[in-house]
Amino acid sequence: MLGANAACAVVMTLSLWREVGVGLVAWCAVLLVLSLHRVLLLNRAMREPDHPFNRRSPRRSVVDAVLAALLLNGALAWILAHATGLALATVVCLLTGVFWGGSIVFAAVFPAAVAFVGVTLALSVGGILAGGHSLWHLCLAAMFASGCVLALRNARQQAGLFAAGVRQRLDLERQGDLIGLLLRDFEEQTSDWLWETDARSRLRDPSARFAQVLARPAHAIAGRALDDLLADPATPGNAVALAELGRHVAARRPFRDLVVPLRAGIEPRWWTLSGRPTVDGSGAFAGYRGVAGDITETRLAQARVEHLAHHDALTDLPNRASFCAALARALLRPERAGAAVVSLDLDGFKPVNDRYGHPVGDALLVAVAERLRAAVGPDALVARFGGDEFVVLVERPSGLGAVEALCRQVVARLAEPFLVLGEGVTVGVSVGVAFAPTDGDTEDALLKSADAALYRAKAEGRGTVRFFEPEMDRKLQERERLVQDLRGALGRDEFVLHFQPYVSAEGGAVTGCEALIRWRHPVRGLVSPADFVPLAEEQGLIGPIGAWVIERACAEAARWEAGQRVSVNVSPLQFRDRSLPGTILEALTRSGLAPWRLEVEVTETVLIDDADAALDILRQIRAMGVRVALDDFGTGYSSLSYLRRFPFNKIKIDRSFVQDLTSRDDNRVIVRAIRDIAKGLGMTITAEGVETTEQAEQLRLTGCEELQGYLFSRPLAADQLGLGEAGPGRAA
Structure with a gap:
């Protein structure tokens, strides 16, 4: 625009300098010098980065507009007052172009455009009216005024467009800053990082995160080919992954989650790459831009899961x-x-x-x-x-x-x-x-x-x-069938209780009975506990079976009118279940049996496995009023220490000491020792496995209170005991 104004000034000077004089030439020279100076300033400003606006910028633009209007139009207004004919027409055209051009130039700052057009209009109308007040002069002044109004309207529209453009540019800059901040935060907070290459696949402006994962300074990797940085021929799968990357780049197509195995230092790593091709302003291919991530932990976790799928986690x-x-x-x-x-x-x-x-x-x-x-x-x-x-x-x-x-x-x-x-x-x-x-x-x-x-x-x-051996397979299959039958025996009500009486060593009266479980198998008949109890313990079935024995024994003993005791054997495995005291209490409550009439028999195995836990359960049982007997006494290796730790109500002498009682002196010595220990601790003694009258007499003379064995009775069904309405029975 400055160049156009300068050209018009030169043309007008060459056309009118004879009529106007040397002053017009001086005005033209000053205008040319100022225009050239202004052009140089603008060129230098365009090469510098943008500066933010300040409050002085609009006021300065208004001053510049006023000065420019006076410089451009002052001489023209003077000529307008004195020119006629072609000179007048030339000046009018030039003034018209000046105020329209000025309104466009200063439209970015609308007050400056108003100032420029206003000063130009005042000078132009003044020059016209100074030349005369005829109708033609008045019409020409009116035309200038209406043209200025239109120019200002156009300037306001241009100012609005300019302001909208500036706001959009500022918004884009803020969004760019925000995106940059988010990307930097993204790289800092995650294991991923950004990368960018030029058209020749050379890394451009590498991020700090990329340099960090490569363990190299950023300046050392800038300009290096991406596939060269990732190459690691010694790592299996690296060459295949880079070949796949090369095919994507050659075809200039986007790719996603391309896994590249390599080594960073001495440790194996797995990286994943995703990228899209970019183009420049002319639409030509400019390189790739994308994101990379370290998925080593995920890969190691997957390998661990796969390993655990085929290996024992403990060993x-x-x-x-x-x-x-x-x-x-x-x-x-x-x-x-x-x-x-x-x-x-x-x-x-x-x-x-x-x-x-x-x-x-x-x-x-x-x-x-x-x-x-x-x-x-x-x-x-x-x-x-x-x-x-x-x-x-x-x-x-x-x-x-x-x-x-x-x-x-x-x-x-x-x-x-x-x-x-x-x-x-x-x-x-x-x-x-x-x-x-x-x-x-x-x-x-x-x-x-x-x-x-x-x-x-x-x-x-x-x-x-x-x-x-083939015979082993037959026995194993038989055992497995027995296990399967045992799993459903309780539900089919196939278990029964038999009772073997205890008798008084002095009078022979029945003082109580030991409850012994039997399995009435539909095919095998009565199955001995020695055949199925170990299986029940092994298969984890002893808990419900033992609870059934306690409940059925209490219910049966409640029918004995003479008040005899009933004793039940408790498996060591039942002591691993802390609910055993609750099971006993529930059986006593349902049956109405007095607690002192129930006797729980335990072996030393119960105490050997976990003495503290077993003794705690025994104390809970004893606190209910239930009697506790130590079965098979003398067959273990630490019976005496248990007798000291827990006050049993009764000790049962094992049958192995009773069988040879009459023929071996050492057995008699052991039995007398057991008697002395029991009496000293306030416990009663029951001898089991008594089969002859000589054994019974010897045990009576030794001081045993109760005897049990085939000499008095084999285990009998409940209805064969004769302990109901008939009252206390005597040994057969």
Whole structure:
């Protein structure tokens, strides 16, 4: 616009300088110098960054507008007052262009546009009216006035557009600052970072986070090719990932979650890349912009989950699924006849776990796993199936003798004492072995055969090794059928109670009865407790069965009119359930039986497993008024210490001391010693297993108060006792 004004001034000077004189030339020269100076200032300002507006800017623009209007139009107004003809027309055209151009130039600051147009209008109208007051002069002045009004209207519209543009630019700048702040915060608060490349895939303006994860300074990675920075040929999968990245870049297509494995320092890392191509102002490809993240922790967690899916969490040995998969692969090989499955079960682990607690038990299992791996060597696969059950797969052994030698070595190594968490413990192991394909040609069949051999080994004693035999499978199947029948026996009401009386050693009167459970199997008939109680304990069924015995015994004893006692045997496993006192109290409440008429018999095993917990439960039972008897006294190794810790009501002398009472002096000495201890502690004595009158007489002379055995009565059904309305009975 300044250039156009200068050009018009030069044209007008060349056209009118003869009519106007040298003053017009001077005015033109000053205008040209000021315009050139102004252009230079504007060029320099355009090369500098934008500066924020201040309060002086609008006022300065108004002053500049007034000065510009006076400089441009002062001389023109003077010429307008004296010119005629073509000169007058030239000046009018020039003035018209000046106020329209000025209104556009100063439209960004509307007050400045008003000032410029107002001064121009005043000078122009003044010059016209100074030249005359004819109708033509008045019409020309009116035309200038209306043109100025239109120019100002246009200036106001331009000012509004300019203000809106400025506001939009400021909003965009604020949004850009906010986005930049959020991106910086994003990089600081997360494990992800931003990256950008040019058209040649060279990293541009690397972020501090990117430099940090690469462990290099930012200036060292700027300008480097992205795939060159990520290259790590020694890491598996790195070359494949970078090749995939190269295909995306070559095709200039976006990609997402491209996983690149590499090493950062000495640790393996996994990064994920996502990016989109960018274009410049002309639409040409300008590079890529995207985000990267470190997913190492996620990958390690996934690997851990996958590992745990095939390994035992405690010992890190392969689990059942992993072992069965290895066994299946071994069975597919031609040399599968040499594969052997060795099933192992620790002897004495439960007492250790119960006595010292689960932390010691877990540490013991870890120690057993380490010792077992060392014993079998690297050629055998050791797995843990759960609890204290371990399995070994031996592929292509030298023969049965080699497998037996391996099993003996395992038994010997595991029999050595363990020191775990400061506690010295000793366990043993029972071993069962099965061979493929003679003992089974599938995983399930082989494991079943090895379990059958293990079952025989455990039944025959601690530290025993047994190989599978067909007879074992038959017995194991029979046992499994018995277990299945036992699970439903309580619901089918197949259990019954028999009672064996106690008699007074002096008068022979029945003083009470011991309740003994029997299983009336629909096919096998009456099953002895010795056959099914161990199974019930092993399968976790002893709790509900024991509660049934207590409730049924109390209900039956409540019908005995003479007030005889009833005693029930309580399994050691029932003492692991803290609800035993509540079970007894509920049975007494339902039956109405006086507490002193119920006697609970426990063995030393109850106290050996966890003496403190067992004695606490016994004290709760004793507090109800229920009597407590110590059964099988003398067969353990710490009976005397238990007698000192808990005041039992009665001691039962084991039948092993009664059987040879008349023929062995040492048995008589032991019985007399038991009598002296009991009397000294205020306890009564019952001798069980009495079968002859000589035994009964000897026990009576020794001081036993009660006798029990086949000499007086075998266990009888409740309706055969004769303790109901008939009153107290006497021994048969």
